[in-house]
Amino acid sequence: MITLQNRCFDEIEIGDYAGIQHTLAMRDIQLFATVAGDFNPTHLEAAFASNAGFSGATAPGMWLGAQVSGILGSQLPGPGTVYAGQSLQFHTAAILGDTLEISITVREKFPEDHIISFDCLCLNQHGQTIMTGVAKVVAPTEKITLVRPDAGLVSVQTHNAFELLLERCDKLPTFSAAIAHPCDESSLKVAIDAAAQGLLQPILVGPKNKILAVAEQYGLNIAGLRIEDVPHSHAAASRAVELVTSGEALILMKGSLHTDELMSAVVKSSLRTERRISHVFIMDVPTYHKTLLVTDAAINIYPDLLDKLDICQNAIDLAHVLGIAKPKVAILSAVETINPKILSTLDAASLCKMSDRGQITGATLDGPLALDNAISFESARIKKIESIVAGDADILLVPDLEAGNILAKQLTFMSNADAAGIVLGARVPIILTSRADNDRTKLASCAIACIITNAHNSPPPC
Secondary structure: OOEEEOOOHHHOOOOOEEEEEEEOOHHHHHHHHHHHOOOOHHHHOHHHHHHOOOOOOEOOHHHHHHHHHHHHHHOOOOOOOEEEEEEEEEOOOOEOOOEEEEEEEEEEEEOOOOEEEEEEEEEOOOOOEEEEEEEEEEOOOOOOEEEOOOOOOOOOOOOOHHHHHHHHHOOOOOEEEEEEOOOOHHHHHHHHHHHHOOOEEEEEEEOHHHHHHHHHHHOOOOOOOEEEEOOOHHHHHHHHHHHHHOOOOOEEEEOOOOHHHHHHHHHOOOOEOOOOOEEEEEEEOOOOOOOEEEEOOOOOOOOOHHHHHHHHHHHHHHHHHOOOOOOEEEEEOOOOOOOOOOHHHHHHHHHHHHHHOOOOOOOEEEEEEOHHHHHOHHHHHHOOOOOOOOOOOOEEEOOOHHHHHHHHHHHHHHOOOEEEEEEEOEOOOEEOOOOOOOHHHHHHHHHHHHHHHHHHHOOOOO
16 A cells, blocks of 8 residues: 655745656556547657657657646645646657656745645756646645555556567568458458458459449459359358369458358368367457467367367467467366366366377477466466466467357457457468457458468478
8 A cells, every 4th residue: 555645835845846757658658648538649659750750759748747747646745736737848759768857846835825836847868858847736734644545447458469460471472362252341351451461362252243242332442353253152162162272272261151161161172181170369468468379269169188189289380380489378177176077177187298298299288277377477376386387378278169269259358359360270271250350350360371371381491
């Protein structure tokens, strides 16, 4: 608990001083933008600020004014202070990363109204004057000591993991993709957007009249995109798979048909390998400290132990392609101890031993782990779980589709996560998108497919 104590008008003398030192971080700027509605890109985007002549993103001037307010309300005079006025001048910009000294010094006192004026000053780490000014307050006349009130928990939630994936694709070739039945706005638009981004060269497979009608209805420009005309969604799934098996396309993508319809065509074709086909959600969770992979939440309903072996290895291989050299796999259950009545705990223990024996490679496994101790160091500490995976998992291997689907949707809709999706275990990556996905996650799914395709088609290192 932090205790605040004010200084009454009569206790304050000319020349009294209070101040703070603070290093300007992007979260300061983001919080201020959210509260004030000030989304000036000079403050939020380094490239825009650079074009405006600054060496980095800049603090809003009134963010500095808010720091003065914080000193007045919490330090001098402290609790009970009432603002009467403020006048500030800004001499140069505070740049992201600057260490700022912000201070107030008593300038004048007016006993008849208990008003005090303060000189305000902000300097950066180089001693440059950023801001000067005067603030006037009505100082308290009664002593107040209190525990600092709870103003509510505030967090800055940002998404940048998928932007980094898209940046990786800037250096990759554009890959051809067969899109099965893109006959609604969502699936047709992502094809157009992916082409515009240079990610994919889409081949639209479906009833031509339907595709053209959707494009006209929603004002989507599909000029220049190849259309493979087939009569219905079943035929679209079969033809899209044929295009991939023949090598005309290197990526398969689901349009507005059901997942089962597309996957049925896949499993009947030569795209199938000895590996079990499985799905991975690649999740950008603002409240977690790194990208999180969740598997399998879309394909295998009740996987057995050998299914989970393949599901696990598919996710590990994806993690490697994404740049995670030795991913940490948390095998989830309802508890973190082995219980013969809970089959998922037995599977978890077996998978860990399979890893020890080299049946699963390229990762560190631990399980069973409950979700809390898989992603929370504190939970693992409290439960005395000693594990390099606990609290730091890269991959969450769920017990079954129901658990995985609920977890992924909870993270998406209650934790504001972005979830890209990819199907693995076939000879090519298969992109699954949902109408509920935003444009960022749809493009991220395409980017992941491109990264996988590039890895599969690149010569092995010497």
